[in-house]
Amino acid sequence: MILIHCPYCDEKRPEIEFANAGQAHIARPLDPAGQSDADWEAYLFIRANPRGRHHERWRHVHGCGRFFNAVRDTVTDKFETTYKAGEPRR
Amino acid sequence: MTRFSALSLFTKAFGGHQNWPEQWPDAAPKPAYDAIIVGGGGHGLGAAYYLAKKYGINNVAVLEKGWIGGGNTGRNTTIIRSNYLYDESAHLYDHAVKLWDGLSQELNYNIMYSKRGVMMLAHNVHDVQSLQRHINANRLNGVDNEWLTPEQAKAYCPPLNISPDARHPVLGAALQRRGGTARHDSVAWGYARAAAAMGVDIIQNCAVTGIRRGANGAVEGVETTRGYIASKRVGVSAAGNTSVVMQMAGLDFPLESYPLQALVSEPIKPTFPCVVMSNTVHAYMSQSDKGELVIGAGTDQYVSYSQRGALHIVEHTLAAICEIFPIYRRMRMLRTWGGIVDVTPDRSPILGKTPVKGLYVNCGWGTGGFKATPGAGDLLAYTMAKDEPHSINAPFNLDRFRNGRFIDEAAAAAVAH
Numbered sequence: 037m038i039l040i041h042c043p044y045c046d047e048k049r050p051e052i053e054f055a056n057a058g059q060a061h062i063a064r065p066l067d068p069a070g071q072s073d074a075d076w077e078a079y080l081f082i083r084a085n086p087r088g089r090h091h092e093r094w095r096h097v098h099g100c101g102r103f104f105n106a107v108r109d110t111v112t113d114k115f116e117t118t119y120k121a122g123e124p125r126r
Numbered sequence: 127m128t129r130f131s132a133l134s135l136f137t138k139a140f141g142g143h144q145n146w147p148e149q150w151p152d153a154a155p156k157p158a159y160d161a162i163i164v165g166g167g168g169h170g171l172g173a174a175y176y177l178a179k180k181y182g183i184n185n186v187a188v189l190e191k192g193w194i195g196g197g198n199t200g201r202n203t204t205i206i207r208s209n210y211l212y213d214e215s216a217h218l219y220d221h222a223v224k225l226w227d228g229l230s231q232e233l234n235y236n237i238m239y240s241k242r243g244v245m246m247l248a249h250n251v252h253d254v255q256s257l258q259r260h261i262n263a264n265r266l267n268g269v270d271n272e273w274l275t276p277e278q279a280k281a282y283c284p285p286l287n288i289s290p291d292a293r294h295p296v297l298g299a300a301l302q303r304r305g306g307t308a309r310h311d312s313v314a315w316g317y318a319r320a321a322a323a324m325g326v327d328i329i330q331n332c333a334v335t336g337i338r339r340g341a342n343g344a345v346e347g348v349e350t351t352r353g354y355i356a357s358k359r360v361g362v363s364a365a366g367n368t369s370v371v372m373q374m375a376g377l378d379f380p381l382e383s384y385p386l387q388a389l390v391s392e393p394i395k396p397t398f399p400c401v402v403m404s405n406t407v408h409a410y411m412s413q414s415d416k417g418e419l420v421i422g423a424g425t426d427q428y429v430s431y432s433q434r435g436a437l438h439i440v441e442h443t444l445a446a447i448c449e450i451f452p453i454y455r456r457m458r459m460l461r462t463w464g465g466i467v468d469v470t471p472d473r474s475p476i477l478g479k480t481p482v483k484g485l486y487v488n489c490g491w492g493t494g495g496f497k498a499t500p501g502a503g504d505l506l507a508y509t510m511a512k513d514e515p516h517s518i519n520a521p522f523n524l525d526r527f528r529n530g531r532f533i534d535e536a537a538a539a540a541v542a543h
Contacts, residue, residue, distance in 0.1 A: 037436045052438055056427040058382075077528040081380035081471045085369035087431050110383075111431050 038113055042096045043104050043120045049096070057093035059083050060105040061125050087111060091125060094118070127323040130234055149315065150322030153329050158356035159187045161510055162348060163363060164334050164371055166190025167199040168310070169488055169495065170363035171317035172503020173510070174326045180504075181511035184325035187357070188318075189350060191333035191367075195314035198365045201433075201465030202496040203388050203422040205401055205412065207244040207305035209264050209271045214521040214533045215474060216267035221518050222501025223304055229500060235316030237308045238415065244305030245274070245283060247404040247450070248297045257300040264302075274299045283400050285451045293449040294407050305401060307412055313499055337375040337485070345375070345484035361486040361510050363502075366431065366466025368489035375482050379489070380527045381468045384425040386493050387435040389462040393417030397453070409446035419457065421447065425467065425493060435464040467492050474533040477505055477522045478515040486510050487524070 039048045065071050065079060084090070090110045095103045107116040107126055117126055128134065128147055138146060161177055163170040166188045177183040190196075206226055208219035230237050248254045257273070264271040276288040279299040288296045318328050329352070336349035337360065347356035364371045366383040398413035410422040423443040426435045440462055448455045470476060470490035475498070477488050488506040491498060505519040515523065526532055 037438055051436060059429075073528045077380075078378075081527045082378045083369075083380065083382050085379070085382050085429060087367070087370045090429060092428065108428070110429050113428075113430055113432050 038115070040094060040106070040115065041118045042099055042102075043118050044100045044102050045096065049099060053096060053098040055095045055097045057095050057103060060091040060093045089116070093121075127319065149319045150328055153187075153322075153327035155187060155189075155329050155332060155350065155352050155355050156327065157354075158347070159327070160185040160357065161359040161361065162186070162355060162357040163188045163361045164348065165197075165363040165365065166194045166314075166318075166328060166330065167197050167363065167365060168195075168313045168317060168499035169365075169491075169502045169506070170361070171314055171321060171328070172500055173361055173363060173488070173506040174328075174503075175317045175321040175324075176504045176507035177511060178321055178324035178326055181507060183511060186321075186325075187327045187329055187355065188321070189332045189334055189348070189355075190328070190330050191351075193330050194318050194328065195311050198465040198467065198495065199310055199314045199499075201388065201463055202310055203410070203412065203420050204307045204310045204414075204496060205244065205305070205422075205494075206239070206308055206497045207302050207401075208269050208497070209244070209246070209260055209300065209302045209305070210535060211260055211263050212533050212535060213267055215535055216264060216269050217518050218475075218501060218505075218522065219498060220267070220269050221504070222498045225500035225504060226308065229313075229316070233316035233320045235312060235319060237312045237316055239306065239308040240415075241304055241306040242412075243282065243301055243303045243400040245279060245400055245402050246300045247279070247402065247406075248299060249294045249404065249406045250297065253406055254297050257298070261300050269302070270304055271300055271302045274301050283398070283402055285398055285453050286402070287450055287452050294404065294446065296450075307401065307414075309415070310496060317503070334371060334374070337371070339375065339482065343483060345482060358484050359486070359510050360484060361488065361506050363488040363506060365489065365491070365495065366468050368468050368487065372480070372487070375480075375485055377480060377482065377485075379476075379524075380471055381490060382429050383431060383466050383468050384428070385430050385432060385435040385464040386425045386467045387423040387439055387462055387464045389421050389423065389440060389459050390414070390418035391421070391454070391457045391459050394419070394457070402450075404446065404450060407446040407450070408443050409450050410443065411447060411451070418460070419454065421459075423462075425469075431466050433464050433466055435462075467495070469493070471527065471536075472532040472534045473536040475502070475522055476524050477502060477519040478509055478524065479513070480524060
């Protein structure tokens with residue numbers, strides 16, 4: 037089980053306290069009606085799925101309940117950093 | 127190729143089983159091929175076999191970055207079934223089940239297909255309704271599936287706890303009698319041997335590092351760790367690494383890769399006659415011919431290529447198994463491992479053409495690709511030979527994520543994803 041640092045609680049806690057919420061920094065389109073089918077496909081379904089450095093969202097469900105972002109290597113599962121939602125991409 | 131028979135076994139037995147010839151040569155890459163398959167798992171080897179056998183395309187290379195059968199082909203729980211809800215899925219998976227029949231004879235290789243039956247348990251009213259809907263949908267599609275009462279389920283699988291006081295009471299079960307298991311390594315080896323006998327080059331330790339495209343955008347060949355190999359037809363069957371390979375051709379795919387775990391117990395005498403799955407509490411078990419209980423656990427919640435999963439995922443499924451099959455509570459688990467599965471948004475595979483001419487894909491089988499091995503190989507071969515999908519795999523195109531014609535097995539699938 038991996039240990040995850042919650043940037044709000046400022047504690048390293050076991051993974052079972054957290055829920056993964058998928059790829060980070062995917063912005064909802066500001067003009068939904070102006071989106072093409074391809075735009076919707078990209079927003080809803082296309083994912084980076086990288087082998088290596090990955091930006092993802094986590095939620096500390098059994099802790100503070102808040103969403104935050106993380107950078108993790110998907111080959112080693114090692115976290116590079118975690119940071120609060122709304123902070124710029126690292 | 128030495129033909130296996132009772133006589134060949136008998137004569138070799140007298141020689142102490144020495145001097146069996148190698149089953150297929152370890153080929154080195156040639157400069158060019160008529161077709162290349164990326165990924166030497168069961169699906170890819172099957173595609174090469176059917177390309178040679180059905181379509182006369184023998185000048186084929188299968189490129190495997192590791193060793194044959196070392197990926198998900200050797201990491202799954204070897205279950206075969208076709209009791210999927212939607213028409214498209216039922217046709218796709220039943221196509222495979224029909225090919226499993228007789229595959230040992232066709233390949234002259236014992237793949238140990240055992241139709242021991244796949245039984246899915248209902249623990250609550252919703253399960254009963256859902257499984258009965260599946261049974262009705264399956265039967266309309268000509269796929270066998272039948273309803274069992276708890277007593278009938280117990281008779282079919284004696285270790286089952288059907289006590290009304292059980293933590294997970296059994297209200298009934300759906301049984302697909304044609305479902306069962308096969309020996310996964312044999313499937314890969316059998317296809318590899320039969321394909322190599324028809325001229326297919328099976329190239330191990332050869333990772334694809336790039337896909338070269340011409341001025342018109344069409345595929346011209348692949349860069350590998352063992353040099354450039356030209357081919358105008360490239361089929362990618364790389365499971366969890368499909369996203370990585372597709373990005374070499376400039377394509378972003380609707381896939382995410384997760385570790386899926388399985389584990390086996392110490393071997394015991396035959397006690398467990400079928401396959402049992404409980405979707406609600408995620409227990410999923412069969413017994414191998416070696417006597418090990420083979421247990422499928424769940425996926426981790428995060429994208430990973432690590433080929434190992436977290437212990438709490440295993441604990442979760444073992445907790446359910448100890449409740450449903452109390453006789454196994456004192457068993458010891460010997461080995462756990464993980465494989466990387468590529469999951470699509472609707473949990474159905476993508477099998478067909480891509481926007482790049484000459485590039486074909488077979489991916490997105492998620493947590494249940496083994497059962498489809500012969501069917502996926504056959505249909506990928508058809509699609510590559512004809513440059514158009516077969517009617518069975520046509521619905522499983524990449525466009526469905528744009529036009530919304532999903533085959534949404536996500537909620538309907540056997541195991542909670």
